[in-house]
Structures are given as structure tokens and as C-alpha cells.
Amino acid sequence: MTETITRYEPGEPAAAAGYVDAPPRMGFFTDTTLCIGCKACEVACKEWNQVPATGLDLLGMSYDNTGALTANSWRHVAFVETDAHWLMMSDVCKHCTRAACLDVCPTGSLFRTEFGTVVVQEDICNGCGYCIPACPYGVIDQRRDDGRAWKCTLCYDRIGAGMTPACAQACPTESIQYGPLDELRDRAQSRVQLLHDAGVPEARLYGHDPADGVGGDGAFFLLLDEPEVYGLPPDPVVTTRDLPRMWRRAGAAALVMAAVTVAAFLGGSS
Amino acid sequence: MSRDGVTVPPLNFESYYGRPIIKAPVWRWDIPAYLFTGGLAAGSALIAVGADLTGRSALRRSGRLASLAAVGASTYFLVHDLGRPARFHHMLRVAKPTSPMSVGTWILAVFGPAAGAAAVSEVGPWLPRHGLFGLARRIAPPVGRAAGVVSAAMAPALATYTGVLLADTAVPSWHEAYPWLPFLFSGSALAGAAGLNLVAAPRAEAGPLRRLVVAAAGLELAAGRRVERMGLVSDPYRTGPAGVLLRAGRALLVAGTVGALLGRRSRVVSALSGVALLASSAATRFAVFQAGLTSARDPRYTVLPQRQRLTEAAAAADN
Ligand code: SF4
Ligand code: SF4
Numbered sequence: 102m103t104e105t106i107t108r109y110e111p112g113e114p115a116a117a118a119g120y121v122d123a124p125p126r127m128g129f130f131t132d133t134t135l136c137i138g139c140k141a142c143e144v145a146c147k148e149w150n151q152v153p154a155t156g157l158d159l160l161g162m163s164y165d166n167t168g169a170l171t172a173n174s175w176r177h178v179a180f181v182e183t184d185a186h187w188l189m190m191s192d193v194c195k196h197c198t199r200a201a202c203l204d205v206c207p208t209g210s211l212f213r214t215e216f217g218t219v220v221v222q223e224d225i226c227n228g229c230g231y232c233i234p235a236c237p238y239g240v241i242d243q244r245r246d247d248g249r250a251w252k253c254t255l256c257y258d259r260i261g262a263g264m265t266p267a268c269a270q271a272c273p274t275e276s277i278q279y280g281p282l283d284e285l286r287d288r289a290q291s292r293v294q295l296l297h298d299a300g301v302p303e304a305r306l307y308g309h310d311p312a313d314g315v316g317g318d319g320a321f322f323l324l325l326d327e328p329e330v331y332g333l334p335p336d337p338v339v340t341t342r343d344l345p346r347m348w349r350r351a352g353a354a355a356l357v358m359a360a361v362t363v364a365a366f367l368g369g370s371s
Numbered sequence: 372m373s374r375d376g377v378t379v380p381p382l383n384f385e386s387y388y389g390r391p392i393i394k395a396p397v398w399r400w401d402i403p404a405y406l407f408t409g410g411l412a413a414g415s416a417l418i419a420v421g422a423d424l425t426g427r428s429a430l431r432r433s434g435r436l437a438s439l440a441a442v443g444a445s446t447y448f449l450v451h452d453l454g455r456p457a458r459f460h461h462m463l464r465v466a467k468p469t470s471p472m473s474v475g476t477w478i479l480a481v482f483g484p485a486a487g488a489a490a491v492s493e494v495g496p497w498l499p500r501h502g503l504f505g506l507a508r509r510i511a512p513p514v515g516r517a518a519g520v521v522s523a524a525m526a527p528a529l530a531t532y533t534g535v536l537l538a539d540t541a542v543p544s545w546h547e548a549y550p551w552l553p554f555l556f557s558g559s560a561l562a563g564a565a566g567l568n569l570v571a572a573p574r575a576e577a578g579p580l581r582r583l584v585v586a587a588a589g590l591e592l593a594a595g596r597r598v599e600r601m602g603l604v605s606d607p608y609r610t611g612p613a614g615v616l617l618r619a620g621r622a623l624l625v626a627g628t629v630g631a632l633l634g635r636r637s638r639v640v641s642a643l644s645g646v647a648l649l650a651s652s653a654a655t656r657f658a659v660f661q662a663g664l665t666s667a668r669d670p671r672y673t674v675l676p677q678r679q680r681l682t683e684a685a686a687a688a689d690n
Contacts, residue, residue, distance in 0.1 A: 205470045207472035208458075225458075225461055226455070231470070234396040234542050234667060241394070243454055248455045249455060329386055332386070334393070335674060335677045336681050344471075344539055347538050350553050351531040351535045359527050361583065362418070362561070365580075369578050
């Protein structure tokens with residue numbers, strides 16, 4: 102069953118969500134070639150957002166003892182050691198243009214901000230957990246002792262006051278860059294070009310393309326290897342792309358169900 | 372490389388220390404239990420209205436009571452599974468067609484009270500003949516019928532939206548199964564509900580149930596076959612704990628169907644068949660749930676189909 106994937110038209114998510122005169126869409130460009138694995142972003146994020154500690158977890162696999170983005174880790178520095186190279190990458194919520202978490206949230210707790218980012222309202226979330234398996238990147242997560250879903254807010258409180266998100270502010274190498282998404286995309290293109298010219302052909306952008314399966318990420322990356330090497334999906338697609346087809350299938354199944362019931366009651370002598 | 376006509380991608384790829392890419396659902400066993408009881412509620416509502424309109428009063432009564440009990444259990448499971456159960460009503464803040472859970476909440480909000488009213492109307496004949504109770508006694512049958520019709524009108528939606536609920540996630544073995552899950556679940560709902568009412572209703576009124584079981588089994592077996600033939604993402608349905616449960620569910624379905632047909636004359640055989648069908652429906656729901664968890668926890672099910680898609684897109688672009 103091969104199907105052509107309908108890619109999304111580029112669009113401004115804040116305007117699509119009904120904001121009039123929205124400020125420019127803000128985002129992150131994380132250039133992994135500059136990352137030194139210091140985890141200042143992880144710490145700054147926890148401090149500013151008062152994210153609970155995860156305790157002392159030694160995973161025993163690398164310098165990475167955070168392991169993954171979770172309800173209690175909104176930045177995650179991945180360490181990849183292979184024979185060929187040693188890669189570091191600070192991962193974060195992608196603030197997707199078509200955000201599955203937001204689409205499926207039944208309470209309206211997840212919402213699109215005027216900056217085009219995706220934020221959970223902690224006073225609304227009832228911990229239904231639907232956003233968690235919906236996210237194609239495995240970002241949003243339930244905090245066990247609290248029951249609610251948590252993730253990066255792109256420091257909604259800070260950027261609203263004209264400040265830089267805590268992680269980008271703390272990053273000593275400018276591996277994490279914050280700014281209007283258009284500017285970041287331009288900057289990323291020239292950076293890739295520079296790296297290619299300097300003899301680093303494996304440099305590539307990830308999540309920058311507004312025509313990809315999620316309509317492009319608000320937080321995108323420059324990588325030096327395939328996405329899955331860093332624990333990223335190679336071709337994520339927002340699950341709700343197929344939702345109209347899913348509803349049609351459910352409608353057909355519902356009709357069949359009603360029809361066989363009618364037939365069972367009318368079609369016999371006993 | 373082809374299996375069941377589906378190209379299977381190469382099985383080696385690099386992952387981040389073998390860690391999962393997507394997050395597995397944090398839903399506990401409440402959710403497959405809800406899939407099961409929600410299906411019973413829906414199927415029983417359909418059976419009750421069919422019995423009502425064809426003058427089978429004992430089957431009508433068992434259908435209505437089963438439907439109320441099952442929808443009550445469903446509501447309990449749904450609320451119990453929330454991280455913040457006291458905030459259940461936040462579901463009622465919005466109505467979002469992009470959220471199958473929101474759609475399902477509103478389906479339940481109409482179905483539940485209607486199924487409740489239909490079941491409560493069954494007390495009519497026990498009420499005194501005079502005074503206010505006498506009035507209630509007289510209006511109980513028409514009110515019960517109207518409520519039953521409303522619940523039956525919502526029932527197919529209640530039984531099938533849950534297929535969309537699971538499919539509308541990044542969980543590979545659920546998402547890819549979206550064309551078949553609603554059919555699988557409608558078959559499972561009818562089989563389970565027919566089984567429950569086979570146990571409860573007298574043999575004389577069970578004719579429609581036996582025909583219903585045959586149709587339900589056909590639906591479920593056909594949809595189940597398709598779910599097992601999707602290539603790599605079908606592996607979690609065929610192997611491991613989900614594979615065992617799915618096969619057990621199928622065996623019980625076949626046994627229950629044969630028993631329902633051959634056991635026409637025996638109350639005991641009918642009841643045993645009913646129990647087998649109920650168990651089959653539960654096993655199927657837990658199997659599908661478990662298969663999703665398995666596919667979410669192993670990065671290969673996320674990465675390999677996406678890799679293959681990219682390869683095919685690149686090849687198509689070259690041509
Ligand atoms: S990465 Fe996941 S959690 Fe973040 S906006 Fe996209 S779908 Fe939502
Ligand atoms: S867990 Fe909270 S944020 Fe996530 S979908 Fe449910 S209500 Fe929305």
C-alpha cells in the first residue's frame with residue numbers, strides 16, 4: 102500500500118490559529134557542530150522553569166545520563182560516540198507547524214501562542230495522556246507524581262517580555278540560537294553552505310523544511326549524521342494528516358455495524 | 372524482499388543506544404478495559420433496540436441493563452486513567468474534531484444518559500398503578516423506547532471511534548492499522564455484546580444473537596487478517612504477548628460462534644458460548660493495545676518505515 106504523502110503548504114501557525122497582527126514566529130536553530138556537551142542548557146532550563154530534579158540516574162551508556170526528553174527534562178543533550186566521530190546535540194520540543202500534540206488534546210490545554218510556539222496550560226491539563234503517543238518526536242511526557250503533561254514552552258514567559266529563552270541564553274558556544282524563524286532559516290542555510298565548502302559534506306539541516314510531514318519545525322537542527330543516530334525520526338508526519346481518512350473508515354465500519362444488526366433482527370424466523 | 376506483497380525494509384539501522392524514538396502511551400490497563408466495555412455498551416444498545424422493535428422483551432431488558440452497566444464501567448475506566456481524575460470535566464470545555472478523544476467524550480455524553488434512561492425505564496412494570504408512580508409506569512415504555520433509539524443511534528459511533536482514537540497517534544502499529552481497526556472493533560463489540568446477551572436472555576429470543584455472532588465473527592476475522600498483513604508493523608500483532616492474546620481471542624471467537632450455532636437447544640452450551648465470546652472480545656482489545664506498546668518501544672518500527680518512505684520518495688523523484 103504505497104501512498105503519495107501529501108506535504109503541507111507552508112503557513113504561519115499563529116495566523117492560522119486566529120491571531121491578528123501576530124509577532125514574527127520565533128524559534129530555535131540548534132547547530133550541533135558547535136555543541137560541546139556542557140549541558141548548560143539543561144541546567145538553565147530546569148532552573149528557570151522550576152522543573153523537578155530527576156534524581157541521580159546513571160544510565161551507563163555514555164556521558165548522557167538524561168537519556169531522553171521527558172516531563173522533567175525539556176532540553177536533552179545527546180552524546181553519540183562512534184568510531185567515526187563524537188557528536189553532541191541538544192534536543193528540544195520542535196514546536197511543530199502542524200503539532201499533533203495540540204491537535205489531539207481534548208481539553209484545549211495545549212495551545213498555539215502568538216509566537217507560533219506550542220504550550221501546555223498546566224491549570225487545564227487533566228492528564229489524559231493523549232498528546233504523549235501523538236507526538237512524532239517523543240517529546241511531551243507525563244510527570245508521574247503530578248499526572249499532567251509537561252514539555253518545553255520555548256520560555257513563553259521570557260520571550261513575551263522580550264528576553265531570550267534560558268537555554269539559548271546559557272549556551273556558551275551559540276550552538277542554541279533563538280530568533281525569528283525566517284532569519285534562523287537563512288542563517289542555517291549559509292552555515293550549511295559554509296560547512297560544505299569547508300569539506301564537511303555530511304552537514305545537513307533537519308526540521309527546516311516547511312514542506313515536510315509536520316509543516317516544518319519551529320525548533321530545527323544542523324546535524325552531522327542521519328537523524329535516527331541522534332534518536333530523531335527520519336521522516337516524521339503529523340498523525341492528524343490521515344485523520345479525515347480515519348474518520349471515513351470509522352464511518353464505514355459504523356454503517357456496517359448498524360446494517361448487520363438490522364439484518365440479524367429482520368433476517369430469520371426465530 | 373516481499374512478504375504478503377509488502378516490501379520489507381532492511382532490518383539494520385543506527386539508533387540512539389536502542390532507545391525508543393516516540394513515547395509509548397502512559398495509559399494503563401484501564402484503556403483496553405474501556406475499549407472492551409465501551410464495545411459491550413454499544414453492541415448491547417443495538418441489541419436492545421432491535422429486541423424492543425421486534426417484540427422480544429426479555430432480550431430488550433438484558434440488552435438495556437447490559438448497556439447501562441457497561442457504559443458505567445467505561446466511564447469509571449476513563450476517569451480512573453486520567454492523571455488528574457478530578458479534572459475530568461475539562462474534557463467538556465471544548466469540542467474538537469481533530470481530537471478523537473474529544474469526539475468520543477461527546478459521543479459518551481449523549482450515549483450514557485440515553486442508555487441509562489432506557490435501562491431505568493425497565494422498572495416501569497414494578498411501579499404502583501396509581502398516583503405519580505402510575506404516571507411514571509405508563510410513560511416508561513415510550514420513554515424507554517425513545518431513549519433506546521437515541522443510544523442505538525450513537526452506538527455504532529461509540530464502538531468504532533475507538534479505532535480512530537488509537538490510530539490517531541504516532542504509534543506505528545496503531546497508526547498504520549487505521550483502515551482496519553474500526554472494523555475490528557465493531558466486530559469485537561458485536562461479538563462481545565451478543566455473547567453477554569446469550570448468557571442473559573432466554574433461548575427463545577436468542578435467534579438474532581446467533582445471526583449477529585456470525586456476522587461479527589466474519590467482520591472481526593477479516594479485519595484481523597488485514598491487521599496482520601501490513602508488513603513490518605504487523606510483527607507486534609503476530610509475535611510476543613500481543614500475538615498470543617490475539618490468537619487466543621480468535622480461537623475463542625471461533626469456538627463461541629460454533630457453540631452459539633450448534634447450541635441452540637442447550638441453555639448451557641449457549642451460555643458457555645456467550646462466555647467464550649466475551650472473553651474473545653476482551654482478549655482482542657488487550658492484544659491490540661499491547662501491540663501498540665510494543666511498536667512504540669522499539670525504534671525499528673518508527674525508523675524503518677520512515678526510511679523506506681524517504682528512499683521511495685527519492686527514487687520517485689529520480690524517475
Ligand atoms: S515536537 Fe511533539 S510536543 Fe513538540 S510541538 Fe511537535 S508534536 Fe508537540
Ligand atoms: S495530557 Fe493534558 S496536554 Fe496532553 S492531551 Fe491530555 S489534556 Fe491535553
